[in-house]
Amino acid sequence: DTGVSQDPRHKITKRGQNVTFRCDPISEHNRLYWYRQTLGQGPEFLTYFQNEAQLEKSRLLSDRFSAERPKGSFSTLEIQRTEQGDSAMYLCASSLLGTSGDQETQYFGPGTRLLVL
Amino acid sequence: AQSVTQLDSQVPVFEEAPVELRCNYSSSVSVYLFWYVQYPNQGLQLLLKYLSGSTLVESINGFEAEFNKSQTSFHLRKPSVHISDTAEYFCAVTTFPGSEKLVFGKGTKLTVNP
Numbered sequence: 001d002t003g004v005s006q007d008p009r010h011k012i013t014k015r016g017q018n019v020t021f022r023c024d025p026i027s028e029h030n031r032l033y034w035y036r037q038t039l040g041q042g043p044e045f046l047t048y049f050q051n052e053a054q055l056e057k058s059r060l061l062s063d064r065f066s067a068e069r070p071k072g073s074f075s076t077l078e079i080q081r082t083e084q085g086d087s088a089m090y091l092c093a094s095s096l097l098g099t100s101g102d103q104e105t106q107y108f109g110p111g112t113r114l115l116v117l
Numbered sequence: 118a119q120s121v122t123q124l125d126s127q128v129p130v131f132e133e134a135p136v137e138l139r140c141n142y143s144s145s146v147s148v149y150l151f152w153y154v155q156y157p158n159q160g161l162q163l164l165l166k167y168l169s170g171s172t173l174v175e176s177i178n179g180f181e182a183e184f185n186k187s188q189t190s191f192h193l194r195k196p197s198v199h200i201s202d203t204a205e206y207f208c209a210v211t212t213f214p215g216s217e218k219l220v221f222g223k224g225t226k227l228t229v230n231p
Binding site: 004031033035040041042043044045048055056058091093105106107108109110111 | 121126151153159160161162163166207209217218219220221222223224
């Protein structure tokens with residue numbers, strides 16, 4: 001297994017355009033998370049899925065943001081009508097919720113760096 | 118709500134010197150604690166974690182961290198650093214049971230100089 005992958009790695013877009021990012025988690029992982037990291041800050045939680053169900057969304061996730069995980073495998077994060085303030089690194093992570101219910105390690109992908117001009 | 122404070126944004130040290138990166142957290146419930154490392158142009162990698170049991174946890178590359186509940190701290194230490202340890206280090210917390218999200222500190226940039 002090659003770990004969590006994200007595509008694209010870099011995206012430059014003009015303000016007002018829509019962008020979509022993809023995340024492929026570690027194959028057996030049932031939980032998938034999206035975080036955003038701006039310069040000089042730690043990652044901030046956006047949303048997470050357990051299988052195909054979106055279980056929690058941050059207040060950071062405005063109505064211009066939408067995330068899906070239609071078949072419980074890969075996920076997409078779409079930003080509509082991008083703004084310059086959306087420029088950031090978008091990180092995806094996955095984990096496996098075992099039968100014990102214990103917190104499991106989140107494994108992160110390399111991220112997608114978005115620049116909105 | 119939980120929060121994490123990393124008191125030092127940058128820590129410069131010389132090679133083979135000891136280092137401590139400080140992390141304090143705030144939470145009204147029990148927590149799990151993590152240290153992640155981010156090398157330049159790479160994603161976050163788990164360095165070590167505290168879930169339960171022994172309060173001293175170690176990584177495979179010589180780092181250790183100690184959970185101190187009374188001081189709400191989880192400081193990261195290494196007795197002798199290498200040039201290759203140059204990276205940004207993030208402390209993170211999550212709670213149990215309940216929230217699945219990680220709450221991160223702002224990070225500490227460790228620079229190891231020859």
